[in-house]
Amino acid sequence: MSRRLSAPAALAATLLLTPVPAAHAQECGGDFRQFLAGVKQEAVAKGLSPQAADRTLANAQIDRKVLSRDRAQGVFKMPFLDFSKRVISGYRMKNGAANMQKYGAIFDRTEREYGIPAPVITAFWALETDYGAVQGDFNTVNALASLAHDCRRPELFRPQLIAAIEMVQHGDLDPQRTTGAWAGEIGMVQMLPEDIIKYGKDGDGDGHVYLKQSAEDAILTAGAFIHSLGWRAGEPWLQEVIVPQDLNWAETGLGKTKSGSDWAALGVAPRSGQISGDLQASLLLPQGRKGPAFLAYPNYEIYLEWNQSFIYTTTAAYFATRLAGAPVYNQGNPDPGLSDPQMKQLQTKLQAMGYDVGKIDGILGAGTRNAVQQVQQQLGMPADAWPTPDLLNRL
Template sequence: MRSIPVLIALLAAMPQPVLADCGGDFNKFINDLKSEAIALGHGADTVNAFFAPIRQDPRVIKADRAQGVFKKSFIDFSQTVISKNRLDHGRNNAKKYAEIFSRIESEHGISKGVLLAFWALETDYGAVQGDFNTANALATLAHDCRRPDLFRPQILAAIELFERGDFDPAGTTGAWAGEIGQVQMLPDDILRNGVDGDGDGHVRLKTSAADALMSGAKMLRGLGWRPGEPWLQEITVPAELDWAQTGLNHELTTAEWERRGVKARSGALARGLRGSVLLPMGRKGPAFIAYPNFRVYFEWNKSFVYVTTAAYFATRLEGAPVYDPGNPEPGLGDKEMKALQTKLAARGHDVGKIDGILGERTREAVQTEQSRLGLPADAWPTRALLDRL
């Protein structure tokens, strides 16, 4: 065995990757990416062939800055995207791919509604997969300085897919953020979780529903999905519930929630599990209990509204009734939400970017301030809270 000093000397002599910095000249950025890829062991000819067609795409940055859909309320978003057509297509696909869903449930313990809902919301069951050149999108977003650490590794993963014959830098297309295929997965996710579900020797997430669904299931399981457990269930809550104990930052056993008057709207609460009471639009709106698997959704997508809608949609595809919308108090518009976030940040709360989006950190800050001011602490921001602040 070589001595430690000798090993250190050998490692120091090896070519070290030059990390490509975001911003600046795009061509220099690409050249640095090439050097990084070659230093990591990819052949120079392969790297040059991969990067040859890549161009910066300003449409990608425009799309990244215009994610207004996440500013919609849960009721608005869910009622828009969960249509009768999508429900009908979902049930038909459940029958068409019954053998695939049976394999998924057997191997990963994930119920069919979960994958069907993602499949529907991401690409309308494969019909709308995006027309952005994927390599261009990834390079553009890696060069942009908003989230370079997320997207630079995706380019390196795409090179490996290219070497396998499963990626064409000139022709592979998908979403503006670089996701590929019927359930929209990034290249690194495909490398780690891609499954040849149809047995043709390739992982083709764009054209093979079997590959896409099996790969999505493997990814969810790897993200921490607990086999055979529920994820979300509609509930009714008593008017005297301690609202400060609701939200994803609070958790009790289902037995403890029942003692506080929480009941399943249909069926019964799951036994032996912990859960959080989720009030997407406050104490007067829809109410759910979020089980541990619900948190896995945030590993797929960070938007609270998207995640809650996807999880609820999955329950609908498995027979749950339409939720009771209740009569929630009017929420805040974009300008008011930004004003609220600014006030919360000034009081020391970490709400992230002042973007007008009611994400989980903003919700927690709202709940804390509601408690401090003696308002019902249901994490739903209203004009009354804004005025008090």
């Protein structure tokens, strides 16, 4: 969850992490025991006990599988309809409803204190770990030590390793037994140690924050974290809509907003409920003008803080609306998209034309979507940012 570092979950982790001093960054890749000695020295300088540092680091070792995962990670390339159908199963819908009822008291407390509705937390809980069933089996200390020692992103992971020492000192992490995701996230909602320390809440009253075992702790902590990102209590986040076929498609997409009233005046209508007329919203077309359409309100931006992947983010937000009672989307009949080789070919062509699409990776990210939309406008095509074989052929 929090500032995630591994795919398919979030890639927004660099926003809040404390930079590492240059001298520490230079330790990467050298003698591992010397590196650990430096980590202990830094931890003690920050007020942590030498004993906690020794307990945490004494048996730490490099996990080559972690480094392999780090180099191989990629954002999900499945289109929205395929991805959402796969992850929003009947099982997850049924269990989500059951968990919201079972833990109703802590969900009510979380909404009172932080303003986060139960369906929002429950959707993340489902997508991250299948309600706690799949939390990862990588030793957390080894994962963090491996990534902090590696020279690719030491400035991101060294603070997390030191935060793990603090968790050991608090009695909230067992360096030998605590496991989680390959990038060091722990628990039912997959949080990194720094964020557990900062936002961790004892939901069950046992004096500890155990995100692996305690659903109450995980729910209340998730609420505190989402609140810290700027969630606006009482407001919607995503709403499925019906769009007129004569809409100016160039006005759709993230970063382009109108008030709900303005969208309604253009013929955009809700499939259920009412459009929030006084809120700004973007019109999202995950698979173009012939597929599902959603108004994304300001709270949708919080999902992007959790995870920068557009497909994951939109799926999580849509899943939360379903848990809150919204109907299944109208999937429409989208135009065929591009295969992975075709997407890379398109990105190469767009880059040659001067567009910033980022890495040629076959991922329909924000840069590629923006470039596609601009080129569609130039060619007189419907500018819905959905790349098709027809567009590729015209280029």
